[in-house]
Amino acid sequence: MKKRSRMFRIQIGWLTAALATIVLLSGCGSNETAANAPSSSLPSQDAKTDVDKQVTVAVAADPALDQLDAGAYKGAIEVHPMVYDSLVEYGEKGSIVPSLAESWDISEDGKTYTFHLRQGVVFSDGTAFNADAVKFSFDRWIGDPANSSLNVSKGLKEIKVIDEATIRFEFGEAYYPLLTELTFARPVRIISPTAVEPAGDPKGKFAKPIGTGAWVVDSYEKDQEAVLVRNPNYWGEAPRLSKIILKVIPDAQARVLALQSGSVDIAGGQSGKIPAENLELLKSDDKLSIQRSAGTSSHFLIYNYDRASLQDVNVRQAINLAIDKKGIVDKLLEGAGSEAHGLFPLTVPYVTESNNEWYGYDEDRARQLLREAGYADSDGDGIMDKDGKPLELSLVLQQTEYPEWKPIAEYVQAQLLKAGIRIRLRMLESNAYYDALWTSREYDLIIYRTYSDAYNPHAFLLSLFHSTGDTPAVAWSDSLLESLIDEAVASTDIRQRQAKYDAWFKRAREQAIYAPLYYPDDIYAVNKRVKNFKLGYASFSPIVWNELDVSK
Structure with missing residues (x-):
């Protein structure tokens, strides 16, 4: 029999010399729900009027924002979570935290997930976010052979809209990383039904990137740069920056020169790596700081x-x-x-x-x-x-x-x-x-x-x-x-x-x-004019973009 518990959070404990465990904080048995996230807030008036705050980030490859379909594998993976939200997000040390879903229940056999959606959210074009939009997003790619390595795709039996704020996923078998898969940058994120032509058709052709995320695509010039600006309809706390410019610099040494000249503010990580032989040079530059953390890749x-x-x-x-x-x-x-x-x-x-x-x-x-x-x-x-x-x-x-x-x-x-x-x-x-x-x-x-x-x-x-x-x-x-x-x-x-x-x-x-x-x-070089630089919890969200700020 199924029942609600007060709080749910899955936290993946990282394993060192001795075996740690995956922590399941639940009220009873295997039936689990998520803790409510802080209530959403609209962008402040200051955030709306402060249009001069921007940073330029060097990237090695064209971000292909004209192909940034939430349900596909094209476009820069780091941009997907900026434009599109998921039901749940990957938090500190692997914790699964609420996003568009404020809470969720898991049946005792581990096969049924019921998500309770955040209300009052709209897509960047003003279209309402609801359970139908979630089903639309998943229907676009569920069953596609390209997603056969994802159990959320191959194991899903049915998606049922209970009401506009509740959606249920039925799976054929239990699969422990399912919630983790729902945090991925793609294809699990939610796109507006108005982003395809004809609108609302799961088989429709992708037309433009429309999500509920904190950022929207403002402009894009292939192999040159892409510009993202603050989403005025964002349901969460407004980003402190008004604009992020992704500048395409394929050559690693050219990225180093751009950092030194100040034409870019941030370079590094997987999207714009810094050659190891240049680290000492960049460390000696009093305009720059080096940010480093142990990674999870090899x-x-x-x-x-x-x-x-x-x-x-x-x-x-x-x-x-x-x-x-x-x-x-x-x-x-x-x-x-x-x-x-x-x-x-x-x-x-x-x-x-x-x-x-x-x-x-x-x-x-x-x-x-x-x-x-x-x-x-x-x-x-x-x-x-x-x-x-x-x-x-x-x-x-x-x-x-x-x-x-x-x-x-x-x-x-x-x-x-x-x-x-x-x-x-x-x-x-x-x-x-x-x-x-x-x-x-x-x-x-x-x-x-x-x-x-x-x-x-x-x-x-x-x-x-x-x-x-x-x-x-x-x-x-x-x-x-x-x-x-x-x-x-x-x-x-x-x-x-x-x-x-x-x-x-x-x-x-x-x-x-x-x-x-x-x-x-994971190493980044950051201009000291950039404030509140913080590394993200996932490779596809390498920087906490919404907290970045710049000196006045």
Whole structure:
């Protein structure tokens, strides 16, 4: 039997050396509701008239705001949460906090979620927000194969509008990260029925970005800049800034120069990374401050499991052992990160000291493993060979989003050469790089990064290490690993769930199915005219935009 409790909050405890738990603060049993958020407020008169407060942010890639559909994967991911709200948001240390839903109930079997919506909210064009708008937003993408890794898509059986302020979601099975998925930047956020043509048609064509978020798109010039201004109809506390300008600067060194000249106020993070070699220079600039925090992502090498040489576990282990991960951090990142000991850092849920052990640095052992795999330097050229074929692999990378990848790839190339493996570097532009990763798989090795915060570990593992329909897994195909992650996400018992994740990481290590490199810190350089700079709780909300201010 179902009953309401006084307060609901899910809080994901980050796991360190000992297992922490996911905290479920509930009134009774598994039936849970959210605590009411502070009452909404309209923008103040000062906020409406203070039109000169703006900041300029450097971004590496075109934000594509003309394609910023809440239900799709186009447009800058960091802008989606600025324009579109979700039912719930990702809070500090993984807590699930109210947004457009003020509270919610979960049935005892974990299959039914009932959301009680915030009333009096309107979209930026004045259209009323209600349960019908929520259903419209979800109907646009539910069942799309592109969303098959999301249980909120593949597991959803029915959406029922109870009344204009209440909506119910029925799922086929329990799935512990469901509320976390509802915080994602896309496709779960709510868009106005007037944003498509014809209006109100879930199959209608996206026309313009209309959400309930604090910001609206003011102007956009492809590959140049995008301008967001304060939403005068925003239901929450009004942003202190009147305008945010996203300035496209693809070259990392050009972003550094723009910071020094004052033509941009903020650069860094995933959307406009700062080269590690420039950090000391920026630290010495008295106009700038450096903001840093430990991240939840990692960078690693993916193996193409279709390559014959990489199907040998000894070769995969040898590659791991031949790379000095600590050297990458100390020599190339200026200490702006830490050595990788596994696929995820300890800041990620279910990752512990015991399940995150990986391969150290041992060049002699790497060569021994290659010999055990049947390789030898038969012609004395320093490259191991087998059956007359040298052990030569391609390593694909891009530099637009991650400028540090080039020197890191060169470092890995030199280290693997010492172990007898020749690496050919292939630098691709961003679109070609992602095509190689997701579609053509034209690589032997490819540098990639895990997702951050809300996506880890479940969403990343499902996305990269799990088949989708008839499509094999992207990063590594292993039926046992797929069954373990399926069992983990379906478990309602945290101890059983932890055991499944432990087993997943153990098999991943035994099979050496990837090569971890480093855990990057999140680093920003900020002009000191910018006040109240605060890092966000999720990678898709990297900065608390609404609290930013500037000196008068």
